[in-house]
Amino acid sequence: MRPLSRLQKLTRWTAPLALAGLVAGSGCTKQKVMVLVADNHPTINLFGFEESELHHINNTVELHRNVFLVAYDPKKPNTMEWINCPVPAEYKYHAAPGRRVETIHISNEAELQAKVPVNYARFQGYLKAGNAVDFHYVTIGAYELMGAFKIPKGDPDCAKATHYVSTLSVGAFVFAEQVSVEGGIAGQETTTGVGAGLDASRKKASGTSTGDLDSCLDENQAFFDCFTPLQLMMTPIPERNWVDGHETQVVRVEESDGSGYTGPSREQVQQQQQQREAAGVASVDLSLGVDAEVWRPGSFMAHALEQVLLVAQRVNESSNYGFDDKASTVVAGYLRNGQSHSLNRPLEAGAKYAVFATGATDTANLDIIITGPSGQEVAVDQADDNNPAVSFQAPEDGGYQIRLVLTGGSDEFGAMVIMREGGLRIDTDILQGAFQSLLDNATAASSKVIEMGFGSGLVFHENDWALSGTVLYPGETIRQRGLQLDPQSAVFTGVAHDPNMNIDLEIIDANSGASEADTAPDANPLVLIDKPDPNSSYDMRLMYPDSGNGEPALATALILKLGE
Structure with missing residues (x-):
C-alpha cells in the first residue's frame, strides 16, 4: 500500500466532536470554571481585561501556537505581566461537556478582590456606590497545554517569567450592574465582553473578540462568537523547562x-x-x-x-x-x-x-x-x-x-x-501552507516587477475577488467568469497545497476567445495578460488534470495587476 500522504488529512466529517470533559494541566478533572484554585496553580478570571489583552491571549495560543508565559507573584494577586517570549508549544482544545449560563454574584469588595483579583479596581466603584455586580458567562471549552517546552535562559524578557498558562478557558460573558435603590438593590445595566467603562452598544459591536452568550448556546454559531478568553490556570515553571540560550532561539x-x-x-x-x-x-x-x-x-x-x-x-x-x-x-x-x-x-x-x-x-x-x-x-x-x-x-x-x-x-x-x-x-496547517506559498509567489513576482523597472510592483485586482480557493478532484475545473480587468498588465498565479501535484491555469478573453495558459506539470502555474482590454471580460479556469492518484487538491489562485 502506498504510504500515507498529507492529502489524506482532507477527510469528510461524519460526526461532531464529543469529549467527556475538560482536563486541567495537572491531569486531574478540571474544577468548575470561575472557582479560584488556592494552591501553587493560581487561576485568574479575565473579567475587566482590555479587549487588546484578550486578543493577545487568543493570538498567542491559537495563532502563533506559543506557550503563554506570565510574571505572577501569588503574594500580590492584583498584578500580573504578560511576558514577550515566543516559545513554541502545543495547546489542545477540549469541548466542554455541556453549556449553560453561569453567574458569579459579587456584593462587596472582599468578594470582588477574591474573584477578580487582577482587575478588581475596575469594578470597585460600583460596590462603593452600594450596588452589586454579576458576571454571567458560558464556557464552551478550554485549551490545555500538551507536552514539553523549552525557555532560553539568556533572553532578558524570558527570564522574567514565573508561570506558564496550563489551561485557558474560553466562552463569553456579560457584566451586569445591579443598581442600588431605596430599600435594596434592583434592576440591572448589562455590558457584554471586556467589562466596565464601555456602553452596551459598543460591546455588542465588537463581536467575536468579546463573545456572545446566545451564540455559545447555539451549536452553529458558537465557533464564531464564543471564544473570548475567560479564565487561565497558571503553573510555576519547573527548572527542567529552562535551557541555555543557544538551544532555543526566540x-x-x-x-x-x-x-x-x-x-x-x-x-x-x-x-x-x-x-x-x-x-x-x-x-x-x-x-x-x-x-x-x-x-x-x-x-x-x-x-x-x-x-x-x-x-x-x-x-x-x-x-x-x-x-x-x-x-x-x-x-x-x-x-x-x-x-x-x-x-x-x-x-x-x-x-x-x-x-x-x-x-x-x-x-x-x-x-x-x-x-x-x-x-x-x-x-x-x-x-x-x-x-x-x-x-x-x-x-x-x-x-x-x-x-x-x-x-x-x-x-x-x-x-x-x-x-x-x-x-x-482541511487541517489548518495545510491551509497555512497553501496561503503562505501563494503569498510567497506573489511577493517574489512583485519584487521581480520592481527590478524590471516598474517602480510600484504588483497590487491586488480590485474589481472582484483577488483570491479564490477550492477543493478540486482529479479531472475537475473551477471557472471564475466575468472578470473586469484594468488596463494595467495582470498577473494570475495558482498554487496546489502539495508541491508534488499538478494544476493548470488558463485565462480566456470572453469577447475574442483568445487565451493564455500555463499547463506545465507543476503546482505553481502563472499567466501574464499584457494590457488587458477594459471593454472585455475574462474568465479564469483553474484545472486539476487527472493524475491517476485520486487525491483531491486544495487549489488557490490570485489575481494581481501592475501598480500605477
Missing part, C-alpha cells in the same frame, strides 16, 4: 503599531517553524509571513487570511462543519467603502451552511448578505463589526449570491469562507 513577531498590520516576515515564520521542529512540537504557527517593507499590500492580505485560519481552526475543533467542495470555498479581496464583492455558487436544499468573513484590521464594518435563487434574503449579518457570520439551512436547490460588503471605515482587505455541515475537513 523569534519575535512584531505587533501592529496602531497604524495598520505589520505582521511577521517570511524569515520569522521559517525560523519559528524550525524552532518547533527542534523542540519536537507538532503544531504549526498559523501566522502568515509577508514583510510589509517588501510588499505592503500582501501583509494586509496575510492578516485577513490569518483571521480566517483562526476561525477555521475553531470550526475544526468545535463543530461538524467542514469546507464546501462544490465550488469556491475561500475568497478574499480588496474592498472600498460602500463596495461589495459577490460570490455566485450552488447550494443544496436542506443542507446547513455557515459563512463567515474577517477583515485585516479592527476598524472596518463588514456585512454578509445572502440571497436565494428566487431573490429572497436567506441570511444576513449587518451588525457593526469586522467579523460577520451567518448559519442557515438552504431552502431550495439552485444558485445563491453571497455578498461581502464594506459599509464603514477605511478601505479594507476581507476574506470569506463557506462551510457546510458534514463538509470536508
Whole structure:
C-alpha cells in the first residue's frame, strides 16, 4: 500500500466532536470554571481585561501556537505581566461537556478582590456606590497545554517569567450592574465582553473578540462568537523547562503599531517553524509571513487570511462543519467603502451552511448578505463589526449570491469562507501552507516587477475577488467568469497545497476567445495578460488534470495587476 500522504488529512466529517470533559494541566478533572484554585496553580478570571489583552491571549495560543508565559507573584494577586517570549508549544482544545449560563454574584469588595483579583479596581466603584455586580458567562471549552517546552535562559524578557498558562478557558460573558435603590438593590445595566467603562452598544459591536452568550448556546454559531478568553490556570515553571540560550532561539513577531498590520516576515515564520521542529512540537504557527517593507499590500492580505485560519481552526475543533467542495470555498479581496464583492455558487436544499468573513484590521464594518435563487434574503449579518457570520439551512436547490460588503471605515482587505455541515475537513496547517506559498509567489513576482523597472510592483485586482480557493478532484475545473480587468498588465498565479501535484491555469478573453495558459506539470502555474482590454471580460479556469492518484487538491489562485 502506498504510504500515507498529507492529502489524506482532507477527510469528510461524519460526526461532531464529543469529549467527556475538560482536563486541567495537572491531569486531574478540571474544577468548575470561575472557582479560584488556592494552591501553587493560581487561576485568574479575565473579567475587566482590555479587549487588546484578550486578543493577545487568543493570538498567542491559537495563532502563533506559543506557550503563554506570565510574571505572577501569588503574594500580590492584583498584578500580573504578560511576558514577550515566543516559545513554541502545543495547546489542545477540549469541548466542554455541556453549556449553560453561569453567574458569579459579587456584593462587596472582599468578594470582588477574591474573584477578580487582577482587575478588581475596575469594578470597585460600583460596590462603593452600594450596588452589586454579576458576571454571567458560558464556557464552551478550554485549551490545555500538551507536552514539553523549552525557555532560553539568556533572553532578558524570558527570564522574567514565573508561570506558564496550563489551561485557558474560553466562552463569553456579560457584566451586569445591579443598581442600588431605596430599600435594596434592583434592576440591572448589562455590558457584554471586556467589562466596565464601555456602553452596551459598543460591546455588542465588537463581536467575536468579546463573545456572545446566545451564540455559545447555539451549536452553529458558537465557533464564531464564543471564544473570548475567560479564565487561565497558571503553573510555576519547573527548572527542567529552562535551557541555555543557544538551544532555543526566540523569534519575535512584531505587533501592529496602531497604524495598520505589520505582521511577521517570511524569515520569522521559517525560523519559528524550525524552532518547533527542534523542540519536537507538532503544531504549526498559523501566522502568515509577508514583510510589509517588501510588499505592503500582501501583509494586509496575510492578516485577513490569518483571521480566517483562526476561525477555521475553531470550526475544526468545535463543530461538524467542514469546507464546501462544490465550488469556491475561500475568497478574499480588496474592498472600498460602500463596495461589495459577490460570490455566485450552488447550494443544496436542506443542507446547513455557515459563512463567515474577517477583515485585516479592527476598524472596518463588514456585512454578509445572502440571497436565494428566487431573490429572497436567506441570511444576513449587518451588525457593526469586522467579523460577520451567518448559519442557515438552504431552502431550495439552485444558485445563491453571497455578498461581502464594506459599509464603514477605511478601505479594507476581507476574506470569506463557506462551510457546510458534514463538509470536508482541511487541517489548518495545510491551509497555512497553501496561503503562505501563494503569498510567497506573489511577493517574489512583485519584487521581480520592481527590478524590471516598474517602480510600484504588483497590487491586488480590485474589481472582484483577488483570491479564490477550492477543493478540486482529479479531472475537475473551477471557472471564475466575468472578470473586469484594468488596463494595467495582470498577473494570475495558482498554487496546489502539495508541491508534488499538478494544476493548470488558463485565462480566456470572453469577447475574442483568445487565451493564455500555463499547463506545465507543476503546482505553481502563472499567466501574464499584457494590457488587458477594459471593454472585455475574462474568465479564469483553474484545472486539476487527472493524475491517476485520486487525491483531491486544495487549489488557490490570485489575481494581481501592475501598480500605477
